[in-house]
Amino acid sequence: MRGNRRRRSVALLVALVASAGLASAQFGRGFGGLGGGIRLAPSVMPDAKFTICRIMFESARTFPAAGAGWRTDYPYGDMNLMIRFSELTRAPVSFEAGRRPNHWVVRLTDDALFSCPYTVASDVGRMGLGDYEAERLRTYLLKGGFLWVDDFWGSDAWRYWVSEISQVLPPAEYPIEEVPLTDPIFSSLIQVTKMPQIPNLPFWRGSGGSTTSEVGADGASYPMRVIRDEHGRVMVVMTHNNDIADSWEREGEDPAYFYRFSPDGYALGINVLLHAMTH
Numbered sequence: 001m002r003g004n005r006r007r008r009s010v011a012l013l014v015a016l017v018a019s020a021g022l023a024s025a026q027f028g029r030g031f032g033g034l035g036g037g038i039r040l041a042p043s044v045m046p047d048a049k050f051t052i053c054r055i056m057f058e059s060a061r062t063f064p065a066a067g068a069g070w071r072t073d074y075p076y077g078d079m080n081l082m083i084r085f086s087e088l089t090r091a092p093v094s095f096e097a098g099r100r101p102n103h104w105v106v107r108l109t110d111d112a113l114f115s116c117p118y119t120v121a122s123d124v125g126r127m128g129l130g131d132y133e134a135e136r137l138r139t140y141l142l143k144g145g146f147l148w149v150d151d152f153w154g155s156d157a158w159r160y161w162v163s164e165i166s167q168v169l170p171p172a173e174y175p176i177e178e179v180p181l182t183d184p185i186f187s188s189l190i191q192v193t194k195m196p197q198i199p200n201l202p203f204w205r206g207s208g209g210s211t212t213s214e215v216g217a218d219g220a221s222y223p224m225r226v227i228r229d230e231h232g233r234v235m236v237v238m239t240h241n242n243d244i245a246d247s248w249e250r251e252g253e254d255p256a257y258f259y260r261f262s263p264d265g266y267a268l269g270i271n272v273l274l275h276a277m278t279h
Helices: 002-019 021-027 076-088 111-115 131-142 154-168 201-206 255-278
Strands: 052-056 103-107 119-122 147-150 176-178 224-228 234-239
Touching: 052 076, 076 103, 076 255, 103 111, 111 131, 131 154, 131 234, 201 255, 234 255
Parallel strands: 052 103, 052 119, 119 147, 147 234
Antiparallel strands: 176 224, 224 234
8 A cells, every 4th residue: 555655646746747847947947946036034924834944054164075055955945845745735835926935044043943844954064053053953943843954965074964963952862863764754645665865966967877976985875864852753854965855956957867866855855844744
């Protein structure tokens, strides 16, 4: 039954994105190419429906790995995921006129952070957290907030991120755990039987589709990791050595890339959304 459920869901996703092909051509980068610049999160959201807030942060360092800091995969990754979430589930998603999702940018020092039900951050191998920012993020997460960090590659970026998040959630109290495929987070809607590794589209094209690791052997391991609170609720999801959001951001740019990566990327993304919002 789980296999049938996965096949039906993936088939529906493929049909939805295929039907959006005209919109992709008209609006640019995927269906999410409806546009939108930086929109700072308001202290009071326009409605009580689901939305995504992207964390704006200062890049504390540079290193050879590609990336654009907090802007990586923004805004189209967030927008497209919200659109598909609204189409594949009955969850109420916040939209403006013209079928444009309400998506936001938030600084950790903004009071609006506490109005965000779900936050994301990319390229966190560069994220610099001051003491006050770490305190605010800790308060947000322990009050019921959620954070997904994605698109950071290599052991150096991982070590740096661990040092930063350890300021927020001390590992003695809140250890980082690898998530087995038997965990309910992998079957919230679509049964995920294998953790995907997804490179960004330009890298995949440049490699001739020969590899999915953007950092060679240093990216050979890519389990999903989480940090839970004292009750077992997932507060932080970490997809290291992965660019899951590119499978959403680039859905309309390259059919071969879409069919190879987007169904798996959306399956994981929607499962995480549902799990985070219902636990």
